[in-house]
Amino acid sequence: MTGIALSVLAAAFVASEGGEELRLFQTTEEKGFREIVTPGFTIHPYPTIEPLDVDAAVAKHEFLALGASLTDASAWVLANMPEEKRAKLMRELFTPEGCNLGAIRLNIGASDYSTAIYSYDDVPGDVDMKHFSLARDDEYLVPMAKAVKALRPDLFVFAAPWSPPGWMKTSGMMMAGNLKKECMPALANYFVKYVQGYGERGVAIDAVSPQNETMCDTGGMYPCCTYSAAMEGAFVRDHLAPALRNAGLKTKIWVHDHDPTAKGALRVAELLSMPGVEGAVGGVAWHCYCDGALSTNLAPLKAAHPALPFYHTENGPHILIKERTEWWWAAKVFGMLQNGCSMFTSWCLCLDELGTPMTGGHLCGGFTVVDSETHEVSYSPQYRLFRHIGPFVKRGARVMEVQGSRDGTRLILFRNPDGEYVLVVACDGSPVRKIQRHRLVIKYKGRYKTLPLPGCQWSVSTLLFK
Numbered sequence: 043m044t045g046i047a048l049s050v051l052a053a054a055f056v057a058s059e060g061g062e063e064l065r066l067f068q069t070t071e072e073k074g075f076r077e078i079v080t081p082g083f084t085i086h087p088y089p090t091i092e093p094l095d096v097d098a099a100v101a102k103h104e105f106l107a108l109g110a111s112l113t114d115a116s117a118w119v120l121a122n123m124p125e126e127k128r129a130k131l132m133r134e135l136f137t138p139e140g141c142n143l144g145a146i147r148l149n150i151g152a153s154d155y156s157t158a159i160y161s162y163d164d165v166p167g168d169v170d171m172k173h174f175s176l177a178r179d180d181e182y183l184v185p186m187a188k189a190v191k192a193l194r195p196d197l198f199v200f201a202a203p204w205s206p207p208g209w210m211k212t213s214g215m216m217m218a219g220n221l222k223k224e225c226m227p228a229l230a231n232y233f234v235k236y237v238q239g240y241g242e243r244g245v246a247i248d249a250v251s252p253q254n255e256t257m258c259d260t261g262g263m264y265p266c267c268t269y270s271a272a273m274e275g276a277f278v279r280d281h282l283a284p285a286l287r288n289a290g291l292k293t294k295i296w297v298h299d300h301d302p303t304a305k306g307a308l309r310v311a312e313l314l315s316m317p318g319v320e321g322a323v324g325g326v327a328w329h330c331y332c333d334g335a336l337s338t339n340l341a342p343l344k345a346a347h348p349a350l351p352f353y354h355t356e357n358g359p360h361i362l363i364k365e366r367t368e369w370w371w372a373a374k375v376f377g378m379l380q381n382g383c384s385m386f387t388s389w390c391l392c393l394d395e396l397g398t399p400m401t402g403g404h405l406c407g408g409f410t411v412v413d414s415e416t417h418e419v420s421y422s423p424q425y426r427l428f429r430h431i432g433p434f435v436k437r438g439a440r441v442m443e444v445q446g447s448r449d450g451t452r453l454i455l456f457r458n459p460d461g462e463y464v465l466v467v468a469c470d471g472s473p474v475r476k477i478q479r480h481r482l483v484i485k486y487k488g489r490y491k492t493l494p495l496p497g498c499q500w501s502v503s504t505l506l507f508k
Contacts, residue, residue: 064080064491064507065080066079066505067430067434067506068496068501069430069501072499078494080494081492083487083490087485088483091481093446093490094444094446095444096442096444096463096484097485097486098445101441101442102443103344103440103441104441105379105385106144106145106351106437107143107198108141108143108145108431109144109146109198109386110135110146110358111148111149111356111391113155113156113391114152114155115400116186116392117187119392119408119412121185121186123412131410132193136197140432141433142432143432144194144437145197145198145199145200145387146190146198146199147202147355147356147387149202149204149254150162150204150250151216152204152265153204153254154401154404155393155401155406156400157399161205162175162235163175163232164208171228174235199240199247200247200296200355202299202355204254204255205217216265217263220268221277223273229281229282230286231285234285236250237289237293238291241291249293249296249325249353251327251355252274252282253267253299254300254356256268256299264401271313271316272313272316276316278295278297278322283322294325295324296326296353297323298310298313298327298328301328301329301330302328302330304338306332306339307339325352326343327352327354328383329357330357352382352383353385354379354383354386355385356388358407358408359388359422361397361405361407366424368427368500368502369452369470371427375431375454376452376454379441379454380441388424388428389406390406390407391410392409392411392419394414409425410425431466438459440456440457442457449480453465453466460508463506464504465493465506466502467495467501467502467503468501469500469501473497479497480495481493482495491507493505
């Protein structure tokens with residue numbers, strides 16, 4: 043599956059009976075992504091089906107982008123591909139030919155998906171970062187980030203460390219321990235040097251998190267650093283925000299960068315309640331490895347801080363967990379977006395068929411998988427779901443709250459800045475009431491449309507109308 047040509051995406055809409063313009067794109071278990079002809083709206087309602095009432099839908103927060111992590115490992119895989127195959131994959135990742143990703147996440151120093159453990163300054167006591175160097179990133183991470191920027195000049199770039207340099211920590215190493223309070227000024231300077239260095243190389247860093255997964259101690263398996271709410275708040279307010287500001291940098295600070303568990307939600311609430319912290323924070327970053335609890339933990343926190351943007355920054359495919367299907371991802375992606383997040387980010391942009399290279403012990407899979415011998419690409423279920431959102435939902439679109447019967451499907455509605463609506467629907471293919479397929483009816487400007495959903499096979503559908 044290589045997607046659909048840009049010329050087709052730019053084709054004119056077909057007006058329905060009432061003048062509405064609509065198009066339908068669909069991926070099913072039997073057929074890849076394609077546009078299919080669909081009938082228009084009519085004046086006739088179904089008496090037994092509660093329609094999705096677009097006319098009464100409520101606009102919520104803005105959509106920023108879909109994204110993926112350009113980890114050190116992913117950049118290495120891309121850099122080792124033949125140029126022609128790499129260019130094709132990059133188009134399928136970052137243009138409407140594919141899933142049209144609009145954001146990338148970078149690792150500041152080594153993560154568990156790097157080719158080695160490293161930091162940018164391993165000289166103890168170098169508070170002023172005189173020995174700071176991005177020379178290692180210049181080998182392939184910076185070139186791959188610049189290649190993405192060439193395809194997407196409006197690319198949103200954000201970054202997070204898995205650990206400060208070891209000499210800044212109580213353990214003396216990146217694989218364990220906590221940040222020393224007296225090293226907070228040095229770490230703030232480390233961030234400034236990183237943002238400045240990438241900016242000088244043509245890759246502006248729009249946002250940083252002080253720490254990836256602030257509550258995670260990896261037991262020495264890969265780089266980590268746990269932060270209490272008080273520690274992170276103090277570092278952001280008293281050191282990182284002033285250092286970025288004094289350097290003339292506009293990079294935002296996103297806190298937490300971990301799951302919306304009950305503990306995580308309480309942690310963020312505590313952090314934001316600290317005097318002066320919320321004013322220094324540009325957003326809250328979330329993962330979604332925990333199950334459920336979004337309406338209980340995430341939505342109330344968003345309601346308490348409506349002006350503070352939320353972003354989903356990590357969760358991706360797995361080598362062994364086959365339940366992570368298009369249907370499974372719809373629950374995660376739609377759930378995070380509908381409960382306050384402006385972005386959903388996958389984990390490693392690409393890995394090989396073994397889920398490598400890596401430094402940790404997890405069995406993560408690539409958003410796309412590049413065969414280590416043939417360099418042929420295969421596409422994850424998460425990619426196939428993103429394929430139905432990224433080319434159609436524009437930056438600045440609003441996530442809409444819509445009422446009506448889902449009939450066992452999972453769906454999300456967006457309204458683009460030009461007034462166009464984008465409805466994305468996932469169906470697991472199981473029959474309803476043994477003999478019937480899932481059915482959806484959309485109500486728009488007093489008219490009705492039945493959305494055709496395949497029976498007895500999974501599907502993802504995107505309906506555009508205006």
